[in-house]
Amino acid sequence: MENNTHDTFPGKDVPHIVRFYADDAALLAEAAGFVDTALAVGGTGLVIATPAHRAGLKDLLADTRNVRFLDAEDTLAHLLVDGWPDEPRFRTAVGPLLAEAAVGAGPVHVFVEMGALLCARGRYQAAVRLEQLSELLCAEHRLALFCAYPWRLFPDAAQAQVFEDICAVHDRAYGSTVHGADLDLKGRSLEQARREQKEHAPKSEAPWYPQEQQPGNPVEGLHRVAPDGTILWADRAELQMLGYHWEEYVGRHIDNFHVDVEIVDLILDTLLSGGVLVDQPARLRRKDGTIRHVRMLSSSCFKDGRLRYSTCITRDDTERNDRAAELAQRGRLLFNAPVAMAIFMAPDLRFRLANRHFRDLFGQRELVGKRLVEALPQLRYGAVEAALEHVFETGQPWCEEELGLVLPDAGGMPVERFFKIDLEALYSAGGERHGVIAVVVDVTGHVRTRRAGNTQVPQARTSAG
Known part of the structure; x- marks a missing residue:
């Protein structure tokens, strides 16, 4: 799922947003972009998240030197009195963190998921x-706050009023699903939000159920679980997926096979309350x-009125996880590349990413969300602006060997470079163009050396004659 960071990420007039999400990889990509928008203009980031999400963001962020990472569970414990957020404790615990983060002149972007833990x-x-x-x-400090809640915490009408209250307290509220829908939730009821998700879901990505295993189909297994977490039954596909024999799997507790203990608690709590898990990511330990x-x-x-058992369909998600890891690695390579690189995304080809070499090369810090000519007005009506549109429209690459630009030097004086x-x-997995990547190399030294050599040759011949 591609999110328009220019529209989603808060600016000065949008300090408080919330995202209801179904896919962790998409959330982490969005949260990393949110923090990066502050870092790109000399600001700071504060991440108050679960261990898994903190680790994921550390991998995605190009530079974490100006980002502070805190454990959501530990931080939350300092805010509560008898399980209720206490305002004096809240200000004592969080206030100094924000004051420290706001020491510099840049903005402060905070990603937090303590509400989801509650x-x-x-x-x-x-x-x-x-x-x-x-x-x-948000009203008292110069900061932007990005909150996140997994959709699975709002499975039915029992949470409808809380859902609306959470949306109402934020300046913007968004909902995303694994189907790629991205909905504006302000003023929406939980029932409306769920209905619109179904309307936006492509038929090819509708909720999945067991199917005959054929070459090329993702592996799907099926098992039943007792209220205490004991596996009562499993089909052959599930056993083959994990490599166990019947007696090694059936009759044992599910926590023997889940890598993440918190997922076991989530599964049992949700099912005991009558809830439903849809496309819940998990990591299972195979026999090997x-x-x-x-x-x-x-x-x-x-x-x-009593839970007899739960039926669980397990679908192999290795390919999507590998793809997410590949994208994360690609992002790290982009930010750490030894040359200047930037990405412009459709539909209006605004900066989606720009590594520090690109920003340093042009003396620009705030690029994300801008069009090329907004960041570099001297390129307006020039060859690069036209080429950017042409490459996106046709897919044909473009190269300029020696583009001359007048830019200020360290002292502010205009210098030709x-x-x-x-x-x-750039192409999506489906083969559609959705952006353009730019690679820029400063060749000023090479050009000046060549020109100096060209001017010296005639003089040498004259003196010889």
Whole structure:
């Protein structure tokens, strides 16, 4: 899923946003972009998140020197009195962090998911109160706050009012799904949001169910779980996926096979409460010790008001996980590349990313969200502006060997410099063009040396004659 960071990420007039998400990889990409927008203009970042999300963001961020990472669980513990967010404690614990982050002149971007932890414990009203206290800080400090909640915490009408209250306290509220839908949730009820998700979901990506295993189809297994977490039954596909024999799998507790303990708690808590898990990511331990990334769809069977068992469909998600890791690696390579690189994204070809070499080369810090000619007005109506549009429209690469630009030097004096610029179209997995990548090399020294050599040759011949 591609998110328009220019429209989503808060600016000075949008300090408080919330994202309801279904895909961790998409959330982390968006959160990393959110923090990077502050870092790109000399600001700072503060991340208050779960261990898994902190690790993911550290991998995605190009530079973490101006980012502070805190554990959401530990931080939350300092804010609560009898399980309820206490305003004096909130200000004492969070206020100094923000004051420290705001020492510089740049903006402060904070990614936080403490409210989601409260919802996971069933303390939904406490989460609303925490958001209200956060809103007060947004009004008092120069910061932008990005909150995140997984969709699975809002499975039915019981959470409808809390969902609306959380959306209402934020300046903007967005909902995303693994189907790629990205919805504006302000003013929407939970029922409306769920209905619109279904309307936006392509038929080819509708919720999946067991199917005959054929070459090329993702592997899907099926098992049943007792209320205490004991596996009651499993089909052959599930056993083959994980490499176990029947007696090694059936009859054992699910925590023997899940890598992440918190996922086990989530599964049991959700199913005991009558909730449904849809496309829940999980990591399962195979018999040979390797890890299998999967997606899970689970629902419960009740009789006379008591849970009898839960049915869980397990789908191999290795390919999508590998793709997410590949994208993360690509992002790190871009930011750390020894040459200047930038990415412009459709539809209006604004900067989506620009590594530090690119920003340093042109003396620009704030690029993300701008069009090329907004960042570099001297390029307006020139060859590069036209070439950028042409490459995106046709897919044909473009190169300029010696583009001359007048840019200020370290002292602010205008100096002519020369650049080699390569533009190449970016393609999605489906083969559609969705952006352009630019690679820029400063060739000023080479051009000046060549020109100096050309001017000296005639003089040498004259003296010889």
